Amino acid sequence: MASGGTVKPYPQFDANADAQTLYKAMKGLGTDEETILKLLTARSNAQRQQIALAYKTLHGKDLIGDLKSELGGKFETLVVGLMTPPVLYDVHELRSAIKGAGTDEKVLVEILASRTPKQVKEIIAAYKKEHNADLEADVTGDTSGHFQRMLVVLLQAGRQQGIDAGKIEQDAQDLFAAGEKKYGTDEDTFITILGNRSAEHLRKVFEKYMTISGFEIEESIERETSGGLKSVLLAVVKCARSVPAYFAESLYFAMKGAGTDDKTLIRIMVSRSEVDMLDIRAQFRKMFATSLHSVIQGDTSGDYRKTLLLLCGGNDA
Template sequence: MAGRGTVKASGNFNASADAEVLYKAMKGLGTDEDSILQLLTARSNGQRQEIKSAYKTQFGKDLISDLKGELGGKFETLIVGLMTPPLAYDVTALRNAIKGAGTDEKVLVEILASRTPQQVKDISAAYRKEYDDDLEEDISGDTSGHFKRLLVILLQGNRQKGIQEGTIEADAQVLFQAGEKKFGTDEQTFVTVLGNRSPEHLRKVFDAYMKLSGFEMEESIKRETSGSLRDLLLAVVKCARSVPAYFAETLYYSMKGAGTDDETLIRVMVTRSEVDLLDIRSDFRRLFACSLHSMVKGDTGGDYRKALLLLCGGDDA
């Protein structure tokens, strides 16, 4: 997936010069938001970290604190998100999802279904280091039933590698027996199989399942399960098929309908801008017959919109 992000490291990069630009943009009366967003969306996260330390060295001030003091609202949330290292960003998002008022299950689903096993292990380790708490215990304490079990399985980051040719048919059969074939669903089977197999293997299982049952795996899950378990199973299946397509859909539904879910919009744009946003854009165009750029443009405003459109990196109209 290397190089499928819309944001790339800047070629002739000078951290001290960038720090100077940001300092001037916030100095004196009024803030030059435009300079801030133009600069930060044109640097990689690694470069932003260098700018942050250059800023402290040159001015004896914390760049994040200064940005928070000068900016506000969704624009501030987006810019601070861009300034946060990716691992720390995921860790903080999970912590807030668990420790806020009521559990934000959407965040748990999105992060744990879409990150690689190694990323999940890194997240757990960083979470313990940052909060001196166990992520699995925190999530277990806040969730229940099969939803909790599948989250715990995903948290182990121990998915099988590659395709196990010998078990494709058996896996499909077991899922068929557990769902479509009998009245009432054996959720544990879905949780165990979908949580433990590799994406490549699951894609083969989904094909075999379709032949057996006449249904796509997603259709069966929608019919047989409900609530947060259903959301998580669907996310796992969609991510096994295609992570960019999953995020294209996540972005679409964050903006579709009454009111924009800005938290989700910001989280996806920040976390995917250097990973696979180019692929997300082309899946978005294919799935929804409009461009991500045009939808963001129609659904947001001001500096917030400007920064999001720069992260978008172009229009696929």
């Protein structure tokens, strides 16, 4: 089964030719949206950065600025997202989540629970450079309690590597003692173990936990915690089991029911299109007995829909 991203580097890439194509698509009366969306979804992010550079060299204009002035709504948000380097995209999403009206906890949870320690370190460095601010300080200034503590642990990006066989049984016992076994919950134990162990190690701990307690760890977290802490612990557990399955579920709930959570839909389609969108598609079909492609098709419209479908890759998705 194919895995990885749906968007690959374009083999016959020519940044100058692409820059000219985009310039023509936006010049004069009316905008050729079809050309823009087809070209940008067929280039990798690194290639899009080269196109932006060529565009400035050839026309003395900022490509993102021109796209913003020609496009609108969700389609514009999606295209600008595709034009942003991945680390800066995460930085932008986190900054908006913290600095907007109220805190968008969902964004903090999704990004910090699903990125690798190396990626988290890159995000922290880029955040500092972009905003001359400390991401951890901004997060702690905007959150509180056990939820804040878990986010701070994830921001340390200090997960152990590999599996520590000697700790599996003890970790499972400690989690059991911290929740199901006692009256009240020792949240700090959940935070320490789930925040600091590797995904491979945690999967072994979850198996052992099941044999000790008779429950899946997710069931215990649902019962023993609440609010933001519950959300972030569940996200960490789901990502330890399977990052693509975590995103498949997030996409499903973004489009299920009345109204679409377009912010989540755009963020996942942009950030995963070159990473693991093929795996997300496969998990989506397995988990929900329908294709991601058909759900996007039924839930969106216009150029926005066309772009999402191209990022989704093929109608068997």
